[in-house]
Amino acid sequence: MREFSLPALYEVPADGNLTDLVRRNAVQHPDVAVLGRKVDGVWTDVTAVQFLAEIRATAKGLIAAGVRPGDRVALMSRTRYEWVLLDFAIWTAGAVTVPVYETSSAEQVRWVLGDSGSVAVILESDGHAETVASVRDALPELRDVWQIDKGGVEALVASGAGIDDATVDARASSAKADDPATIVYTSGTTGRPKGCVLTHRAFFAECGNAVERLKPLFRTGECSILLFLPAAHVFGRLVEVAAVMAPIKLGCVPDIKNLTEELAAFRPTLILGVPRVFEKVYNGARAKARADGKGKIFDRAAGTAIAYSRALSTPRGPSLGLRIKHTIFDRLVYRKLRAVLGGAGEYAISGGAPLGERLGHFFRGVGFTVLEGYGLTESCAATSFNPWDRQKIGTVGQPLPGSVVRIADDGEVLLHGEHLFTEYWNNKAATAEALADGWFHTGDIGTLDEDGYLAITGRKKEILVTAGGKNVAPAVIEDRIRAHALVAECMVVGDGRPFVGALITLDEEFLTRWAADHGKPAGSTAATLRLDADLLAEIQRAVDEGNAAVSKAESVRKFRILASQFTEAGGHVTPSMKLKRNVVVAEFASEIEAIYSA
Template sequence: MREFSTPLTIEVPATGNLTDDVVTNAHEAPDTVVFSRHTAEGWEDVTAATFLAEVSAVAKGLIAAGVEAGDRVALISKTRYEWTLVDYAIWFAGAVTVPVYETSSAEQISWILRDSGARAVVAESSDHVARVAEARAGLEELNHVWSLADNAVDVLTRLGADISDEALEERRRTATPLDLATLIYTSGTTGRPKGCMLTHGNFMFELGVAVEEMERLFTTEGASTLLFLPLAHVFARIIQVGAVKSRTRLGHSADIKNLLADLQEFRPTFILAVPRVFEKVFNTASQKATADGRGKIFDHAAETAIAWSRGLDRGRPSLAVRARHAVFSRLVYGKLRDALGGRCEYAVSGGAPLGDRLGHFYRGIGLTVLEGYGLTETTAALTANVPGAVKIGTVGRPFPGTAVRVADDGELLFKGGQVFAGYWGNEEATRETLQRDGWFHTGDVGEVDDEGFVRITGRKKEILVTAGGKNVAPAVLEDRLRAHLLVDQCMVVGDGQPFIAALITLDPEAVPAWAEAHHKTGSVADLVDDPDLRAEVQTAVDEANKAVSKAESIRKFTILPDDWTEEGGQLTPSLKLKRNVVMREFRDEVAELYG
């Protein structure tokens, strides 16, 4: 058993709650711009004083409506300024926020509202309200449903007009670090989602150390970030709270179709995204360069960026690499950075492994991707690469005050102040993952090197054991496969079988451009058996196989005509693969792989 920990470097508050940051900001720096709100006329600045006033007004409305301290209030919306506004208003009212993915079905909404005992819902659109209405039967504790589309902010503001500042302040101070701040429901790759109980203290511990460790992101002059990931996910939520705490200017982008335009207008100094976003940016740039007849130039530029970054790990890139890098900085890399607004120096990545190649590529073009690791149950990050301590291919060291242990079976266990209080109303599930001495069982398998850097190698429950007794972690192969331009999703199979195989879906945006370049016609479904396309996918498989032994390598694969989506039920809202669903839906295709 291997263990690594670092001492706590900050004093974690023993009193107060997350609302204190909003009050402190307004009192100490009332005119500081803490948000930029997207409006029809463009980006509108919101000062610390204005944010406090707006949060207070909405909180008074919640109190007037009968929301009591400790009550659960559900929030269903895309990522937008009002999400953050309502989130803090719920906390000001002493209540608990229950985020719900805006893509959730009526059945999923019904389960979360019923399980959490939500007393009120703030929903974004009429469609969301309709889904809540469909789910409402039997929800006797649900008293109110407000819609942002129907001016929920104004309605609550008017409703709370008679609530005094003193009454609000008394309610705001109700919560302590030990009290519940939010119930975040796991997206549920199997079974019903479970409500993770995260306290104000969990967030205060996490952000206390994270903001200090990520000082160059949060506290440099003019620091700003644009959120476009769902705020229902703990990853985006922790950046929201960190930005408020550090007075980092925060913006929201609700529609991925407008993201590039929003990035260029907002010009963030850092962003956060999941690996699939970084893969898409790379693949889109490569595809566009090929279509413009500059494919070879882009390929040389990419290889140079990777070589330059790898050279940094050895001390310094060679003279030849530095010369090529200088040329491509002017011709290629600057344009890629401009697509993100031109000011981004760092990006934060989580949710899945990024992979060595992409990590080196982005650092090579001037955007260092700080990869971290954590779960909903751990209030986001347990470990992270930070400026000044980056080891590409790892998820960084544990944050100060956090300990990691590698169990005898390879499972990673963590202990720290950001570890959750347990699952809402589910003591059995809590006992299965959280030991009495505080060690949390992640379900992930990994290793820790001599410097404390953690490497994730797979999910414990997803380890495949072939008929020959070989243990295979599918994540290593899948991550490398998804890095290919044509591959959208994939799932490695082979449990109990004589060899490893894979199901692969194609990227519907990349295939048409490839088909045109290769003089092919037809839809994705028409091309899955095309010899040239299969040969292209085979190169991706061959590249992935370089990461594993022969016994672990993919011997056969099948390309599926349809993609896997959240709407189709194969992916969770955070884009994790529901393996049991895929295995059930494609059991015939898996059986055919093995004859």
């Protein structure tokens, strides 16, 4: 058993709640732009004073509608300015926010709203309204529905005009530090989602210590952050609250379809993302270079960036020759890549899945450091992260200051700290199992090095045991195979089988480019090319690269390219893109059998 902790850098308030932050900002930083809001396609600033006024006016509408302290109010929307406004307005009314993924099915919406006992829901679109309407008969506690796209916020402000300031002041201070701030339903890789109760104290501990440890990235009046992750995800909420706590300017965009253009317009100094975003930036740049006849230059530049980054971690640092090559490629390649990421920032934080050492070294080598972290819904997002000044690529960093990470005898990662959830809503049995002996049992397998840096090697329940008795952690090899530009997703199989296999889906964007470059018929798809010899050879190279990271017994012997994607709509992945392995195994049973057939 091994454990590591760091002293707290932030003193969690003995009482109070998250609405104290917006009131503090209005007093201490009244004219500082704390949010960016798109109006007619143009980013405009919202000052701390303006933001507080909008929050209070919206909260008055909730109070006028009969929302009481402790009531649950659901919020179902894409990531946008109104999400942040409504989240803080719900808290200001003394209520508890229940985020709902905007892609949720009717059954998922019925479960989350029903299990939480939400008395109201604020949603975004006609599609969301139809989904809620289809299950409303099963939600006897649901009284009110407001739609953002049909003037819902404006209607709340108008209806609350008769509520006096003293009433909203009393409501804003009604929640205490240990009261629930939100109930975030886990994505649910198996079974029904569980509602993680996160208190105001948990967010104070989480965001306060993270902001203090990453202080140079959260300079008020200088730094900004663009949120394009789902705001309903706990990682998105971390970004929201941390930005307000600092405060730094926060911008919200609903998706990554036009991310390059949004980054160029907003010019954030800090980016939060998941590995797939950074993989696409790398693969996109490489594909463009090849299309322009500069593929060899890009590959040499990438190799130099990785070598340069690796050398930074050695006592002697990069050699003179490597520094000269790095300077040349900075002018030719690296500065263009930084421009794609907005051109103003030097740091990003990645979570949700393993980033991989290759990408970590590549981005640090081009002058845009991606700090990898790790966390769960139950830990209020990040429970460990790489510090800006002592990054150790290949790990998910050190514990959040003020918390403890322990590795149990069986390798499971255990957590302790004020940032943890207090219970699963309406689920005492699951709570008792997860919070045994005062520690949260994550279900993840990991290691701690001598400096307290955590590495996650797999999921306790996802460890495969081959017929030969070999334990296999899928994450390591899946990450390496997925790094190939053509691979969208990879899932290792082999539990109880004679050897390890893999199901692989293809990235549609890069498949189109690859097909054109290799003389394949126009309009070729994964379905038409999955047995193509050239494509199989290319994917075999990706598998070989993955196999290089593991022992022979753990390596992928055979694979199958699937004709379709793993999608959230199909139930294969969660909204945060975690594989629902049991669903994939059931749906693609015939493909798995084909791997092991003669």
